[in-house]
Amino acid sequence: MLCLHFPPLLSKDDFESLRVLGKGSYGKVFLVRHKDTGGDKLYAMKMLRKEHVLNRWRLKLGDPEVLEHVSHPFIVSLHYAFQTPKKLYLVLDYCPGGELFFHLSRAGRFSEGRTRFYTCELLLALEYLHSLNIIFRDLKPENVLLDEHGHAKLTDFGLSKEGICDNFSARTMCGTPEYLAPELLDSKGHGKAVDWYSLGALAYEMLTGLPPYYTQDRNLLFDRIRRAQLQYPQYISAVAKALLQGLLTRQPESRLGGGPEDGAEVRAHSFFATVDWQALYQRVVTPPFKPKVAGAGDVSNFEKEFVDMPLGVSEADGRPGAGVHFDGFTYQGE
Numbered sequence: 001m002l003c004l005h006f007p008p009l010l011s012k013d014d015f016e017s018l019r020v021l022g023k024g025s026y027g028k029v030f031l032v033r034h035k036d037t038g039g040d041k042l043y044a045m046k047m048l049r050k051e052h053v054l055n056r057w058r059l060k061l062g063d064p065e066v067l068e069h070v071s072h073p074f075i076v077s078l079h080y081a082f083q084t085p086k087k088l089y090l091v092l093d094y095c096p097g098g099e100l101f102f103h104l105s106r107a108g109r110f111s112e113g114r115t116r117f118y119t120c121e122l123l124l125a126l127e128y129l130h131s132l133n134i135i136f137r138d139l140k141p142e143n144v145l146l147d148e149h150g151h152a153k154l155t156d157f158g159l160s161k162e163g164i165c166d167n168f169s170a171r172t173m174c175g176t177p178e179y180l181a182p183e184l185l186d187s188k189g190h191g192k193a194v195d196w197y198s199l200g201a202l203a204y205e206m207l208t209g210l211p212p213y214y215t216q217d218r219n220l221l222f223d224r225i226r227r228a229q230l231q232y233p234q235y236i237s238a239v240a241k242a243l244l245q246g247l248l249t250r251q252p253e254s255r256l257g258g259g260p261e262d263g264a265e266v267r268a269h270s271f272f273a274t275v276d277w278q279a280l281y282q283r284v285v286t287p288p289f290k291p292k293v294a295g296a297g298d299v300s301n302f303e304k305e306f307v308d309m310p311l312g313v314s315e316a317d318g319r320p321g322a323g324v325h326f327d328g329f330t331y332q333g334e
């Protein structure tokens, strides 16, 4: 239920911050404990500074009726949302396995089996969001987390960031363009197929250790995404290469998944021939990797530079943006 007007609404004071888990462009993410549950219920609390939100993007918490119904095994659930005069808070499922990227950078690259597993779970999550007419747009390794069993969970959906960078030029773009479909770079208008391109870019990175067209030179990267021929290392099997080529097709209408069947077209690819989609959805397929999690509050799957940060969740600053009320933001899901 959104915008509830009956008490008691939860507030920041109902949660105790335990550690910093990470930092996004607009604020920090904390590991928090819900005080009322005797401490056994942990969440990730994303804090956004209103002045950053106001200055840099139009934050939309999706369409309330849609968000209320977003519930999927491979998508982080939003439990509560509230605000103080200076900050917005989102209370989400905590994923103790950390970022997929954290594990990929340690492993170098993943086997085809492991890549298939995460790609399948993410595919189901994207297909589900598309069925609700939500385009994720921001699929990148940092937005894929692992739960305690090793299942993938998409995070950061529902905060549509339209208008952050309407002009995706190399000069003005914030964030990382590696996973963006070519049609997004040129602001040509886009549809659901952008997510299939990003899934392809992510699968390419899982298999090779680097995103497609990788270079640190931003202008060159843009140029390569638009027109270079993508190199596939020898060790990639023919069927995996065919999947990547299908997903990374530049023309959205010719891209795998770009047709009216959307995700079903991707699922039908022979790379997924052995997959039991029903079992996968029901989470009865054992993940290929189980993150080491020693107890509920273990943060060893998160970067030390964040978990060692001081908590500092104070309200003590008076910059612009403070005091503005974000109508429709409050959400109490349980």
Ligand SMILES: Nc1ncnc2c1ncn2[C@@H]1O[C@H](COP(=O)(O)OP(=O)(O)OP(=O)(O)O)[C@@H](O)[C@H]1O
Binding pocket: 021, 022, 023, 024, 025, 026, 027, 028, 029, 044, 046, 076, 092, 093, 094, 095, 096, 098, 099, 142, 143, 145, 155, 156, 302
């Ligand atoms: N639900 C969660 N459980 C565990 N860790 C999380 C969760 N959500 C975020 N994190 C951690 O915090 C980091 C920052 O999250 P956030 O969503 O702000 O990142 P971001 O995608 O870079 O942000 P933005 O795109 O808004 O700039 C993540 O990369 C992850 O390490």
